Amino acid sequence: NAGVTQTPKFQVLKTGQSMTLQCAQDMNHNSMYWYRQDPGMGLRLIYYSASEGTTDKGEVPNGYNVSRLNKREFSLRLESAAPSQTSVYFCASTHAGPDQPQHFGDGTRLSIL
Amino acid sequence: RKEVEQDPGPFNVPEGATVAFNCTYSNSASQSFFWYRQDCRKEPKLLMSVYSSGNEDGRFTAQLNRASQYISLLIRDSKLSDSATYLCVVNTHAGNNRKLIWGLGTSLAVNP
Numbered sequence: 113n114a115g116v117t118q119t120p121k122f123q124v125l126k127t128g129q130s131m132t133l134q135c136a137q138d139m140n141h142n143s144m145y146w147y148r149q150d151p152g153m154g155l156r157l158i159y160y161s162a163s164e165g166t167t168d169k170g171e172v173p174n175g176y177n178v179s180r181l182n183k184r185e186f187s188l189r190l191e192s193a194a195p196s197q198t199s200v201y202f203c204a205s206t207h208a209g210p211d212q213p214q215h216f217g218d219g220t221r222l223s224i225l
Numbered sequence: 226r227k228e229v230e231q232d233p234g235p236f237n238v239p240e241g242a243t244v245a246f247n248c249t250y251s252n253s254a255s256q257s258f259f260w261y262r263q264d265c266r267k268e269p270k271l272l273m274s275v276y277s278s279g280n281e282d283g284r285f286t287a288q289l290n291r292a293s294q295y296i297s298l299l300i301r302d303s304k305l306s307d308s309a310t311y312l313c314v315v316n317t318h319a320g321n322n323r324k325l326i327w328g329l330g331t332s333l334a335v336n337p
Contacts, residue, residue, distance in 0.1 A: 155269070155312075155327040170324075202268055210325045211257035211316035216268035 114138050118203050118217035125193045125224045133188040133220050135203030143206045144186035145170075145214065146178060148199040155202070161186050162209065193224045228252065228326045229315050235332040242303045246331045248313030249295045257316040258296045260287060262309045263330065269312055272298075303335045 116137045125131060137144065146158040157170030161180040175197060177189045186205075190197060200221050204214040230249045238244045250258075258275035273280065275287040275296050286299040296315075300307055313328035 152329070154329040157324065200266075210323055213259060213271045213274060214269075214325070216270070219268050 116203055116205055116215050116217035118201075118220050120220060121218060122221045123223070125190075125222065127194060127224060129193050129224075130189065130191050131193065132190075133201055133203075133222075134185070135187065135217060136185045137203075137205040137215070138184065139205060139207075139215065140183070141205035141215070142183070142208045143210065143212075144180065145204045145206075145210070146176075146186070146188045147202045147204065148172065148197075149202060149219075150199050158188065158201075160210065195224050198222060198224045228317060229313055229328040231311075231313050231328040231331045233329060233331060235334055237334045237336060238303055239336055240303060240305060242335075243299065243301045244303055244333065245297055245299045246311055246313075246333075247295050247297050248315075248328055248331075249293075250313075250315040250326075251294070252315070252317045253291075253294060254318050255315045256318075257325075258287075258289060259314040260285075260296075260298050261312040261314060263312055264309050272311070300333075303333075305335050305337060308333055308335045 119134045142163045145160040147155045149155050156172050159178040161167045164183045179187045200219050202219050203217040206212040228251050260272040261269040262272045263269045279288045284301045288297045310330040310332050312330045
């Protein structure tokens, strides 16, 4: 059971570079989420997709874009990376809606120099 | 007042001890409550949902107190492997939007 798979696990970027974080789930879940976790800040929602074909902003969407490619995949893109985006990024999924147990990927540790 | 508050700890307890954490929430209309566990540099994992009547899973007991707006987690007979950060999660409603609010976590260290 793979569950939620994130790639890459680690990445170092220079300021201004772009990259896409990939997330895929094999649990046939409808809803998917992108979070960032920073020391002293807890988990903060960046974007979410309640169902295939829909995306919505979360608490901290600035500097990010997302694509719900299909039911399985939800990607997060940094168009022009900034040092403030150095963080650990987690993708999660739920069967339907945010008030159900969330299943997380292993995380992507992103450093922007 | 923060939407979800937890005592950050750390709680240092010996093996075999009983330890309890509380988590307070500000939105009286909240309906869903969870405890997650997060090991250092790992992803959060669901420990248990919290039901209105309280629920138990082995050594773990979760309680909900709606009147005082807090949930609790009790761990009995602590094991070294229980050392982790415990995250409280509460849903909130803002208009038609539902979202989960994550606490910052309570750190537990179980010592031999």
